[in-house]
Amino acid sequence: MRDLLPPTVVVVEAGPPDWVGDLLPEEAAGLGERAVESRRRDFTAGRVCARRAMAALGMPAAPLVAAGDRSPVWPAGVVGTITHTRGYCAAAVARRTEVRSVGMDAERHKELSPGVRRLILRPEEEERLARLPGGVGWPVVVFSAKETVYKVWHPVVGSWLDFQDAAVDLDPDAGTFTARINPERVAAAAVADPPSVVTGRFVVAGDLVRTAAVLPLR
Ligand SMILES: CC(C)(COP(=O)(O)OP(=O)(O)OC[C@H]1O[C@@H](n2cnc3c(N)ncnc32)[C@H](O)[C@@H]1OP(=O)(O)O)[C@@H](O)C(=O)NCCC(=O)NCCS
Secondary structure (H helix, E strand, O other): OHHHOOOOOEEEEOOHHHHHOOOOHHHHHHHOOOOOHHHHHHHHHHHHHHHHHHHHOOOOOOOOOEOOOOOEOOOOOEEEEEEEEOOEEEEEEEEOOOOOEEEEEEEEOOOOOHHHHHHHOOHHHHHHHHOOOOOOOHHHHHHHHHHHHHHHHHHHHOOOOOHHHEEEEEEOOOOEEEEEEOHHHHHHOOOOOOOOEEEEEEEEEOOEEEEEEEEOOO
């Protein structure tokens, strides 16, 4: 993930002890006592990585609680993002004075079923993917890019984006993506200067697909 984001963003990937690290009391209360083991491990690794990233940024330790919609409530002055997928977790943070929003997502590199593809991909995206070189599961790369786009969009705009609300173009040689947001969603956004295009980077390595993007300051 480090290579996918600019140096203004601190990125921390989880090591083995982080999955069973300590939660702050407010975080533990938010997770709840009945969380299943896998959810407890993912949530813990995300919080431990986020705390280490905020410390690297020089921010005081603060609990990272979740809003009602489960999005993380970053401390004042901080923008950040968390992702976890079986056995991999990372958190990234930046100062709000340097970055407007940051998002990242990790997925296992796998085929998507035709039904999932229909939900995730727009027809013109399917056409473009058919022209890309073989050997990579491009649909899951687009899926991950769209989740990254949502993680960038939601903290800024506060509204929902469907998978069909972004049209993603991949550049396999550059390892970059460009996501154009449905103009109706942009026009309906209740914030000044909502993002209409999100550009980011991706990498497919081993069995992991990783995507990340920042929204620069206005
Ligand atoms: C929120 C969402 C993107 C998370 O992605 P995911 O692949 O399921 O899971 P990841 O492990 O990568 O990310 C989970 C983390 O995302 C963060 N997150 C949750 N909701 C979020 C939101 N609304 N905005 C930003 N970050 C959010 C949380 O930190 C969460 O981890 P935590 O619960 O341990 O704190 C996904 O569940 C979702 O709702 N997608 C539908 C919306 C969408 O992606 N639309 C596409 C628009 S183009």
